Amino acid sequence: MASPTPLQLRCCAASGCRSAGSEALQAALLAARDQLGGAAEAVTIKPVGCLRLCGRGPLVALDRSGGDGQEPSAGSTELYAELTPEQAPALLAAATGLGDELAAQRLDPAHPFFALQKAVVLEGCGVVNPESIDDALAHGSYAQLKRVLLECTPEQVRDQVKRSGLRGRGGAGYPTGLKWDTVALQPPGPRTVVCNADEGDPGAFMDRSVLESDPHRLIEGMAIAAYAVGADQGYVYVRAEYPLAIERLRLALKQARAKGLLGAGIAGSSFNLRLEVRVGAGAYVCGEETALLASIQGQRGTPRPRPPFPAQVGLWGAPTLINNVETLASIPVILREGGDWYAAIGTEGSKGTKVFALSGAVANTGLVEVPMGTSLRTVVQTIGGGVPGADGPNGGVKAVQTGGPSGGCIPAHLLDTPVDYESLRDLGSMMGSGGLVVMGETTSMPEVARHFMRFSVNESCGKCVPCRAGTVQLAQMLDRFVERRASLADLERLEALCRMVGATSLCGLGQAAPNPVLSTLRYFRQEYQAACREPGQCEPPDACLLQEVTP
Amino acid sequence: MIAPPSAQSPPSAPSPPQAELPAQAVERTTRLIRQHRGRADALIEVLHQVQELYGYLPPGALAQVARELKLPLSRVHGVASFYHLFRLEAPTAHRCAVCLGTACFVKGGGELAARIEQRLGLRLDDAAGNGTWALEHVSCLGACGQAPVLVVDGRLEPRLPMDDPEALDRRLSALGLTAGADAADAPGGAS
Numbered sequence: 001m002a003s004p005t006p007l008q009l010r011c012c013a014a015s016g017c018r019s020a021g022s023e024a025l026q027a028a029l030l031a032a033r034d035q036l037g038g039a040a041e042a043v044t045i046k047p048v049g050c051l052r053l054c055g056r057g058p059l060v061a062l063d064r065s066g067g068d069g070q071e072p073s074a075g076s077t078e079l080y081a082e083l084t085p086e087q088a089p090a091l092l093a094a095a096t097g098l099g100d101e102l103a104a105q106r107l108d109p110a111h112p113f114f115a116l117q118k119a120v121v122l123e124g125c126g127v128v129n130p131e132s133i134d135d136a137l138a139h140g141s142y143a144q145l146k147r148v149l150l151e152c153t154p155e156q157v158r159d160q161v162k163r164s165g166l167r168g169r170g171g172a173g174y175p176t177g178l179k180w181d182t183v184a185l186q187p188p189g190p191r192t193v194v195c196n197a198d199e200g201d202p203g204a205f206m207d208r209s210v211l212e213s214d215p216h217r218l219i220e221g222m223a224i225a226a227y228a229v230g231a232d233q234g235y236v237y238v239r240a241e242y243p244l245a246i247e248r249l250r251l252a253l254k255q256a257r258a259k260g261l262l263g264a265g266i267a268g269s270s271f272n273l274r275l276e277v278r279v280g281a282g283a284y285v286c287g288e289e290t291a292l293l294a295s296i297q298g299q300r301g302t303p304r305p306r307p308p309f310p311a312q313v314g315l316w317g318a319p320t321l322i323n324n325v326e327t328l329a330s331i332p333v334i335l336r337e338g339g340d341w342y343a344a345i346g347t348e349g350s351k352g353t354k355v356f357a358l359s360g361a362v363a364n365t366g367l368v369e370v371p372m373g374t375s376l377r378t379v380v381q382t383i384g385g386g387v388p389g390a391d392g393p394n395g396g397v398k399a400v401q402t403g404g405p406s407g408g409c410i411p412a413h414l415l416d417t418p419v420d421y422e423s424l425r426d427l428g429s430m431m432g433s434g435g436l437v438v439m440g441e442t443t444s445m446p447e448v449a450r451h452f453m454r455f456s457v458n459e460s461c462g463k464c465v466p467c468r469a470g471t472v473q474l475a476q477m478l479d480r481f482v483e484r485r486a487s488l489a490d491l492e493r494l495e496a497l498c499r500m501v502g503a504t505s506l507c508g509l510g511q512a513a514p515n516p517v518l519s520t521l522r523y524f525r526q527e528y529q530a531a532c533r534e535p536g537q538c539e540p541p542d543a544c545l546l547q548e549v550t551p
Numbered sequence: 552m553i554a555p556p557s558a559q560s561p562p563s564a565p566s567p568p569q570a571e572l573p574a575q576a577v578e579r580t581t582r583l584i585r586q587h588r589g590r591a592d593a594l595i596e597v598l599h600q601v602q603e604l605y606g607y608l609p610p611g612a613l614a615q616v617a618r619e620l621k622l623p624l625s626r627v628h629g630v631a632s633f634y635h636l637f638r639l640e641a642p643t644a645h646r647c648a649v650c651l652g653t654a655c656f657v658k659g660g661g662e663l664a665a666r667i668e669q670r671l672g673l674r675l676d677d678a679a680g681n682g683t684w685a686l687e688h689v690s691c692l693g694a695c696g697q698a699p700v701l702v703v704d705g706r707l708e709p710r711l712p713m714d715d716p717e718a719l720d721r722r723l724s725a726l727g728l729t730a731g732a733d734a735a736d737a738p739g740g741a742s
């Protein structure tokens with residue numbers, strides 16, 4: 001570990017805080033330190049990744065290694081929010097004990113937003129300097145890769161991953177260890193690993209945060225995965241909308257190559273791995289694994305039928321392992337602490353922790369990592385603080401959207417649902433990648449459904465008719481509800497069309513596109529009914545009421 | 552593999568629009584294609600870089616890329632038109648993108664888009680815009696914690712104050728999002 005410095009300011013340099021002015025703040029801190037001299041000179045100023053409460057940026061954490069015992073739960077760390085460059089001298093004064101002007105911007109580290117989080121995937125996020133491999137190494141990066149290369153067979157690595165119970169964090173939740181086995185056990189020949197960093201679900205920014213905050217963790221996880229399945233080349237496919245993530249990932253790859261942690265004969269072993277970044281070009285469907293492979297090969301990103309699965313026939317025909325960023329970033333910890341350790345966190349069917357991006361109508365927006373099985377209420381109300389300015393038993397929450405355009409809206413009365421793959425699926429939503437968008441009382445559900453359907457219309461690749469034409473029709477039908485000119489017959493046609501599109505589309509985009517409609521119909525049917533024409537115009541009258549009996 | 556090795560030159564070459572392209576940019580294109588060792592799978596990366604050069608993908612540049620990557624023009628065009636981020640027409644001098652992702656939608660992104668449409672006298676997702684500005688929508692920039700957000704000439708603008716119309720108008724004015732704004736007055740293509 002790095003030798004502890006008595007005083008350290010960790011400045012969030014991830015894109016959330018950047019957009020709020022963190023670069024100017026850090027520059028001002030450096031200038032103020034030089035100007036103040038004296039005790040301030042001893043303060044280390046370090047750029048780090050996301051400090052979690054992105055909605056209140058720019059954020060800076062102040063570490064006192066001496067410890068003043070004020071905040072036992074977070075040791076001797078204080079966190080300051082919404083800082084301006086002008087406040088740089090005051091922050092240094094606070095650090096050196098010469099003032100306390102910024103008390104009003106100090107956050108309570110014992111607040112549930114911080115105290116209820118469990119950093120596993122994010123353990124280095126906000127701690128390490130994302131642009132320094134030396135800092136990452138000092139915090140233990142690549143130690144597991146080196147150990148595994150020296151001490152373990154690929155089977156032993158896969159065994160730990162299977163024991164961990166880790167399931168894919170990209171949405172579908174497929175058991176990671178099984179997928180690795182499938183790839184490893186293909187007939188001899190070249191293999192490829194691909195990291196899916198396309199993160200297209202609106203409302204999701206977990207993968208972005210990992211890439212921007214702790215890129216070496218992902219690279220280490222990928223290298224271990226490559227070793228475990230026998231791959232010697234890999235690609236990280238990042239969406240073009242994430243320039244900072246791309247920049248930091250490219251830098252990290254360069255640094256890792258320079259240190260002999262990528263390339264030929266890694267860390268003195270006979271294992272070789274070439275990793276490259278591929279940048280998307282703004283097509284949501286490229287998050288789907290077969291479309292992603294087409295895009296990496298420089299083609300239009302259209303999905304193809306499976307089987308064969310990429311694990312069998314992937315990039316240039318070779319068996320290809322595709323995992324999500326968070327999945328791969330979980331690997332180093334799993335190997336360090338052991339699969340059993342990881343499996344002890346979470347629930348029976350969903351092990352470990354999950355990172356959520358909390359946003360929308362909620363007081364505390366940002367990045368939240370909690371054990372699987374934590375209730376939505378804990379995440380949204382206790383950690384998130386509910387809807388700003390609202391109260392009541394559900395904190396003003398009307399619904400929580402999970403799973404993006406493939407997911408659904410979970411109504412407030414089901415907030416006690418534990419967050420795991422099965423529970424969310426049973427509610428007609430899905431885990432998805434981890435975006436949680438909170439909706440307050442004023443949000444209209446038919447409008448939400450139309451919002452997602454328009455998204456799907458835009459993003460449909462057009463390859464198959466049910467999705468290409470069906471989503472357009474669904475969006476038009478939803479227009480009728482939003483504009484209050486629908487009829488009861490429309491409600492029936494809407495449901496029938498949803499089922500048809502879901503059942504007959506080729507890929508997950510079309511198959512799941514009706515989910516936001518179906519889930520809002522299930523829990524907020526009265527809003528659709530209220531959006532029908534005057535009851536007197538209905539045939540037969542009161543037909544809507546008859547329908548309400550169905551669950 | 553995808554590249555038909557025989558496709559030495561696509562049917563449309565030599566294409567006349569080529570002549571209109573600045574020689575320097577044409578040379579740069581050749582060089583960057585060489586840097587990718589002429590590999591067909593680098594097509595998307597090449598198109599990104601060519602777009603950076605011209606601000607969009609002019610027909611002549613697409614023809615050049617096809618020729619030098621030894622791909623049929625139809626394939627290059629097919630890829631360029633598939634991805635939302637590739638522009639096939641010259642962009643306006645200034646561009647604004649409003650996020651309509653779910654978080655921004657919940658926080659009033661739709662009203663924000665309508666407000667900007669009204670201020671600038673243009674329609675959302677009309678590439679021609681008002682001649683100076685164009686407004687497009689994006690679906691999540693991963694800055695959902697700061698919703699609603701805008702991107703003005705490449706700069707992310709977080710937390711637009713939707714609950715305070717006056718503050719919103721001040722903020723939009725400061726960003727140069729004003730009807731008839733002279734291109735020179737607008738905060739230039741910084742970043």
Ligand SMILES: Cc1cc2nc3c(=O)[nH]c(=O)nc-3n(C[C@H](O)[C@H](O)[C@H](O)COP(=O)(O)O)c2cc1C
Pocket residue numbers: 167168169170171172173174176196197198199200201284285286287288289290322323324325327328433507508509
């Ligand atoms: C339309 C569509 C979009 C998807 N987008 C993503 C994405 O952005 N990121 C991701 O990791 N997986 C995405 N997936 C899931 C991937 O196809 C794939 O299952 C996943 O990357 C596998 O990794 P995992 O096993 O680690 O979850 C998407 C799937 C569909 C159908």
Ligand code: SF4
Pocket residue numbers: 285302303459460461462463464465467468505506507508509510511
């Ligand atoms: S379901 Fe939609 S996105 Fe998927 S292949 Fe068909 S048209 Fe394309």
Ligand code: FES
Pocket residue numbers: 012013014015016017018049050051052053054055057058059366367
């Ligand atoms: S981006 Fe700074 S706290 Fe998340």
Ligand code: FES
Pocket residue numbers: 202203204650651652653654655656690691692693694695696698699700
């Ligand atoms: S929804 Fe707008 S940035 Fe994510």
